[in-house]
Amino acid sequence: MDMKQAVSTRETAALRLARPALAQLQPFEPELPDLPIEKMERVLGKNRVIKLSFNENPYGPSPRAIEAMQRELGYLHLYQDSKGDDLRRAIAADLEVEPDQIILTNGADELILLTALAFLEPDDEVIIPSPTFGQYRASSLAMGARPVSVPLTDFRVDIENILQALSSRTKIVFLCNPNNPTGTVITQDELDRLIQRLPENVLLVIDEAYIDFVTEPSCACGVNSLAQRGNLLVIRTFSKIHGLAAARIGFGISHTPLINALERVKPPFNVNRIGQAGALASWQDKDYLEKMRKLNASNREYLYTLLNTAEMSYVPSQTNFVLADGKQDAAVVFRKLAESGIIVRSGTGYGLPHHLRITIGRKEDLTRLGEVLQNCRVSQEKNS
Ligand SMILES: Cc1ncc(COP(=O)(O)O)c(C=O)c1O
Structure with missing residues (x-):
């Protein structure tokens, strides 16, 4: 047996030992x-x-967060x-909830996984709008549950489609608001309509990773809906507007009994000391967050003008990324941008083969992006 065969035999043996649900998953490559x-x-x-593929904050965290993290090194x-507790108290005070209505996790990703671990049994159904963030599906599959994909309409989450997909097996409905990769929002009216008709024994999870960038007043706020519903979990993160992606801090807000269920599966020291200190200082630096929100909104407008010049259409966004239509194979535009040192995300993985998801970078980086997109258009015209 050669080395390659030996590795593959070991892999097969390991997968036989693992829970059968894992056969449906692939490691993150x-x-x-x-x-x-x-x-x-x-x-x-x-x-x-120029990295425009991960919806990070290109300006980094608040200087106060950096100082606080440096103090923890000793x-x-x-x-x-x-x-x-300090971070939970600070968040709770601002969101007008109790600290025990908050759970801190190793990024929002961990909270999505803990939610699946705490609530899903094999063959439960999980309603997931499509396309959206991939971890709802991956975490559901890991528990042997069945993801039920519900298509968006005009790039927006469609509440009627979600209600129609409900069955007696539905355990969780995941919503991403604003939605990744489309940048569109669910309005408060739409969320109210869903909450009125969703059976109480279904857990509604609203991932608000990008809520801090929203400038549209009609956007729903999950925390405001807690009074209307027991089985509601709102997910937030410090990875986006706070610029602390590598510090890995997310949090959930719900009613205390639901948070207690999640605490039962939470590893005790899941959020590290440096991350907690940075997140607390960042949470308190409201001026910096406001500056980031305004900067993102003005850079978003700038990106729209560049896309218009490159004759690309786009989905108006409420986030720090924009879904743009490249009007040709996204892989081709992706490659041309990569050759110029600009990395965006191709829509292919989201089932959108002509689209690109572009993170709103610094203004000077967007200017460079605009130049390359313009060249892509010119060379496309020459070829046609
Ligand atoms: C919608 C959404 N939820 C959650 C996450 C993960 O965030 P975190 O870095 O806190 O794990 C992302 C990351 O891109 C995201 O887009």
Whole structure:
């Protein structure tokens, strides 16, 4: 048996030992848009890459968060507060809930997985609008539950379609508001309509990873809907507007009994000491967050003008990314941008083969993007 065969035999044996549900999943194999920027630069052989593929905050965290994290470096040999009481208290005070209505997690990703772990049994159905963020599906499959895809209408979550997909087996409805990758919002009226008709024994999860970028007043706010519904979990993250993606801090807001169910499966020290300190300082630096929101909104307008100039249409966004129609194979435009050192996300993985999801970067980076997109258009015209 050669080395390759031996590895494959071991893999088969390991999968036989694992729970059968895992056969439906693949390990996360990072492709170019998933790499950290320093690795992208190495792979592309460039000194500077413009990374517009992960919806990160290109300006980084608040200087106060950086100072707070640096102060923690001398205490890394000591375990941190397992539940992050200071951070939970600060969040709770601003959201007008109790601290025990909040759970801190290792990014929103961990909370999605813990939700699946706490609530899903094999063959439960999980309603997931499509296209949307992939972890709702992956976490449901990991528990042996059945994802039920509900198509968007005009790039927006369609409440009627969701209600029609309900069955006696439905355990969770996942909503992403605003939605990734479309950037569109569910309005408060739409959410109210869903809540009125959704059976109480279904858990409604609203992932608000991008809510801090929203400038549209009609957008629903999950926290405001807690009074209307027991089985409601709102997910937020410090990875986006707070610029703390690598510190890995997410949090959930719900009623205390639901948070207690999640606490039963939460690893005790899941949010590290540096992350907790950075998140607290960032949460308190309201001026910085407001500055980021305004900067993102003005850069978003700038990106629209660049897309118009490149004759690309786009879905108006309430987030820090824009879904643009490249009007040709997204893989081709992706490659041309990558050759120029700009990495965006192709829509192919979302079933949108002509679209690109572009993170709203710094203005100067968007200017460069605009130049390359313009060249893509010119060369497309020459070829036609
Ligand atoms: C909708 C949505 N939810 C959750 C996450 C994961 O966030 P975190 O970095 O907090 O795990 C992302 C990341 O891109 C996202 O787009």
